[in-house]
Amino acid sequence: MFNFLYFAFILLFPFYFFSSGQPQISHMVLIAIFGLVFLLFLQKFLNLVVRYKIFMIFLIYIIYVNTSWLMVTYNTSFIINSLFYIFNILLVYSTYLLYEEGFISNKSLRNAVFFTLLLQFTLLMAMSGFNLNSRNILYFNNPNQLGYFAIAILNFYFILSVNKVEHHENNKLTFLMDMGVYFMALVLVLSSSSKSSIISYLLILILLLYVVLIQRATYSKTFIGFIVGILFVAVSMYHLDTIVKLIENMAMFNRLENMGNQSDDSLSGRGYDRIFKYAQYVFLGAGEGMNSRFAASGHHGELHSTAANILFSYGAVGFTLFLALFINVKFQIMRVLFYISPIMLYGLAHNGIRSPLFWMVLALSLLYSTKENNVSIVKTTD
Numbered sequence: 001m002f003n004f005l006y007f008a009f010i011l012l013f014p015f016y017f018f019s020s021g022q023p024q025i026s027h028m029v030l031i032a033i034f035g036l037v038f039l040l041f042l043q044k045f046l047n048l049v050v051r052y053k054i055f056m057i058f059l060i061y062i063i064y065v066n067t068s069w070l071m072v073t074y075n076t077s078f079i080i081n082s083l084f085y086i087f088n089i090l091l092v093y094s095t096y097l098l099y100e101e102g103f104i105s106n107k108s109l110r111n112a113v114f115f116t117l118l119l120q121f122t123l124l125m126a127m128s129g130f131n132l133n134s135r136n137i138l139y140f141n142n143p144n145q146l147g148y149f150a151i152a153i154l155n156f157y158f159i160l161s162v163n164k165v166e167h168h169e170n171n172k173l174t175f176l177m178d179m180g181v182y183f184m185a186l187v188l189v190l191s192s193s194s195k196s197s198i199i200s201y202l203l204i205l206i207l208l209l210y211v212v213l214i215q216r217a218t219y220s221k222t223f224i225g226f227i228v229g230i231l232f233v234a235v236s237m238y239h240l241d242t243i244v245k246l247i248e249n250m251a252m253f254n255r256l257e258n259m260g261n262q263s264d265d266s267l268s269g270r271g272y273d274r275i276f277k278y279a280q281y282v283f284l285g286a287g288e289g290m291n292s293r294f295a296a297s298g299h300h301g302e303l304h305s306t307a308a309n310i311l312f313s314y315g316a317v318g319f320t321l322f323l324a325l326f327i328n329v330k331f332q333i334m335r336v337l338f339y340i341s342p343i344m345l346y347g348l349a350h351n352g353i354r355s356p357l358f359w360m361v362l363a364l365s366l367l368y369s370t371k372e373n374n375v376s377i378v379k380t381t382d
Helices: 002-012 025-051 053-074 076-100 105-127 142-162 171-192 195-215 219-238 240-248 253-259 306-324 331-345 358-368
Strands: none
Touching: 002 025, 002 105, 025 053, 025 076, 025 358, 053 076, 053 306, 076 358, 105 142, 105 253, 142 171, 142 195, 142 331, 142 358, 171 195, 195 331, 306 358
């Protein structure tokens, strides 16, 4: 049942039928999951809250800061943003609990990612073909949301795929599925022309290369990889002129070529300057909402950074609590950061804190970083 519900959520997530910042259809599936968790596993849920109480402390502080600013400004956006954190922290606890108890599986989640990417890839081909000359949005509200989805869902899949637990799987079929997932995610990233997405995608490839070729390398795999690489380079060189023309016509190429000259490439264009221009808020936090207060900032919307938004909105206290979320019960923060680094890299230029996918990636990062039989990704002394 829970496998089906998570499959439905992941499949429906890319369909935004309402404006950004409002609940979408996929959120209704999560509400059903929360209701079933409370009905069937309330005691286990409470035990997990006690084990990972830092999430609850973080949530209480967020509600405190936003409620304080609500009382000062009478602006309801502070309450709305608090609701996002309540919702997503419930998702962290529920996903962790259900996965740990075996009610959702590694394989079912990977299948869900494959099919949601296949659906979006098919829609992209039907709507615009392999035309990357303009920025696509599919059923999102803007291209950056499409890019974020591709990176977040691929980050999610990366954690699952490097920690496979089903030994009876067809290795050839799994390999083909892995290749399909990475290819379709790349096409979505390129179609969104999101600079942050392509950089984060490259980081995922680097991490995958580290895990697969260094941690699991064999002479035969290395030799085959070398031969495939040589053939790829040879074919690319033969069709170099065609490839160059295709790249030059891509919207992504134009955006990368003009990187540094666009209004959103500067720190002030992302809203980072308000940390210094409104430094009085940095200790306890300005709350998350009513951005019209920061008219002197180079960007008048929300601060376009996950971590910087937490720092400015909830101050040094809230930011410290946020960092503590990445420390698992065995205090192996480097393992957690290894897993979640792609989506955090994307978050340097965009604020993804409200996305459920961010919190699902965090839940899996915490879970797999504590497993004794997980892939050895970070050398430790324990």
